[in-house]
Amino acid sequence: xxxxxxxxxxxxxxxxxxxxxxxxxxxxxxxxxxxxxxxxxxxxxxxxxxxxxxxxxxxxxxxxxxxxxxxxxxxxxxxxxxxxxxxxxxxxxxxxxxxxxxxxxxxxxxxxxxxxxxxxxxxxxxxxxxxxxxxxxxxxxxxxxxxxxxxxxxxxxxxxxxxxxxxxxxxxxxxxxxxxxxxxxxxxxxxxxxxxxxxxxxxxxxxxxxxxxxxxxxxxxxxxx
DNA sequence: GCGACAG
DNA sequence: ATCTTGTCGC
Numbered sequence: 263x264x265x266x267x268x269x270x271x272x273x274x275x276x277x278x279x280x281x282x283x284x285x286x287x288x289x290x291x292x293x294x295x296x297x298x299x300x301x302x303x304x305x306x307x308x309x310x311x312x313x314x315x316x317x318x319x320x321x322x323x324x325x326x327x328x329x330x331x332x333x334x335x336x337x338x339x340x341x342x343x344x345x346x347x348x349x350x351x352x353x354x355x356x357x358x359x360x361x362x363x364x365x366x367x368x369x370x371x372x373x374x375x376x377x378x379x380x381x382x383x384x385x386x387x388x389x390x391x392x393x394x395x396x397x398x399x400x401x402x403x404x405x406x407x408x409x410x411x412x413x414x415x416x417x418x419x420x421x422x423x424x425x426x427x428x429x430x431x432x433x434x435x436x437x438x439x440x441x442x443x444x445x446x447x448x449x450x451x452x453x454x455x456x457x458x459x460x461x462x463x464x465x466x467x468x469x470x471x472x473x474x475x476x477x478x479x480x481x482x483x484x485x486x487x
Numbered sequence: 488g489c490g491a492c493a494g
Numbered sequence: 495a496t497c498t499t500g501t502c503g504c
Contacts, residue, residue, distance in 0.1 A: 304494080306495050339495085341492040348494075370493045380493065397493055438493085 263357060263388065265350040268336055275343045276377070282387055283379040290444030293392045294452035296320050296364035301457075301466020302355070302385075303369045304348045305478035309335050312481065313351040314474035316466060317363045320456065323465050329358035330477045344370060345381035353388060365445070366393040367457065367466045372442035372450075374401045374417055374425040386443020393442030394450040396464055400427065400438045409433045411458075414451060426451055430458035437462060 269275040300317045310332060317327040331354035337346035371380030372395030382395030402419035404427040411432050417425035417440065425440030428451050439450050457464035 304495090306494080339494070341494095344493050375493080395493085399493065401493055 263353050265353050265388070268350060269346060272340055272343060275337065275340075275346050279343075279377050279379045279384075282384065283377055285387055286373070286379070286383050286442075287444045288441060288446060290392045290446075291364075293365045293394060293445040293449045294456060296392070296453070298326055298361070298363045299365045299367060299453065299457065299466055300356075300359075300363035301367045301369075301464060301468075301470040302352050303467060303470035303474055304351060305471075305474040306335070307478050307482055310481075311335055311348065311351050312474045312478040313348065313355040314470045314477065315352070315355045315359060316469040316473055317359065317361070318457075318466055318469070320364075320453075323457070323459070325469065327359055327361065328473055329355045330473060331355040331358060332477070332481065342376045345384045348381065349384060349388065352385065356389065362391070364392070365453065366391050366442070367453070367464050368393055368395045368442060369397070369467050369470070371395045371397050371401050371438070372425070372440035374419060374438060374440035376401075376419070378422075378424065380440065380442075382440065382442025392444040394445060394453060395425070395438075395440045395442050396454055396467060397438040397440075398463070404438075407436055412455060414439075428454055430454065430464075431462050434462050
């Protein structure tokens with residue numbers, strides 16, 4: 263998949279978001295019933311990044327396939343334009359898969375974004391796949407949900423409900439779930455709960471994080487000598 | 488002017 | 495994201 267003609271200025275990047283945001287689809291196949299789900303994450307190494315994709319069997323949570331790719335940091339870090347840093351390398355990692363997963367779980371926001379077009383939305387549009395965003399910190403306001411796993415409360419930004427604060431573990435800080443593309447918030451939360459039998463973050467995200475960290479460390483030679 | 492700001 | 499030890503708890 264091509265990600266050429268990448269924006270080089272903030273103004274261009276914002277234009278891209280404004281142009282694409284209206285193509286996000288808020289309905290689709292029930293993502294919580296997907297048979298295979300992929301998690302994506304990246305590790306930063308100066309001006310280089312390593313991206314990892316881990317595909318799991320959604321029923322057993324066994325690893326089906328993995329892929330890694332490394333590349334340049336494609337854009338400076340600007341809040342709201344975060345996706346432009348990571349997407350080219352994430353796409354390269356996705357291109358390395360043998361089989362296309364039925365849904366993607368992104369490490370960041372989807373609709374919970376100032377222009378309603380976070381990383382998960384962007385990656386959804388570029389791949390055409392159903393995507394959700396599961397972020398560790400919120401973008402928007404929320405009331406703390408009840409302490410029990412499964413409890414949720416609306417994540418609100420500028421008067422819009424853009425996602426949910428969702429407890430994935432009793433008494434542990436919630437995660438922040440939002441729709442990326444071709445799904446709805448209830449399905450996104452249901453999928454997130456399926457992927458969190460043991461930890462706060464989805465297994466997909468945890469395993470992708472481990473994979474790109476390990477790959478990144480071996481590339482930078484830190485453990486030799 | 489000051490604080491906030493996904494990763 | 496990263497700089498950073500030990501400690502408490504399941």
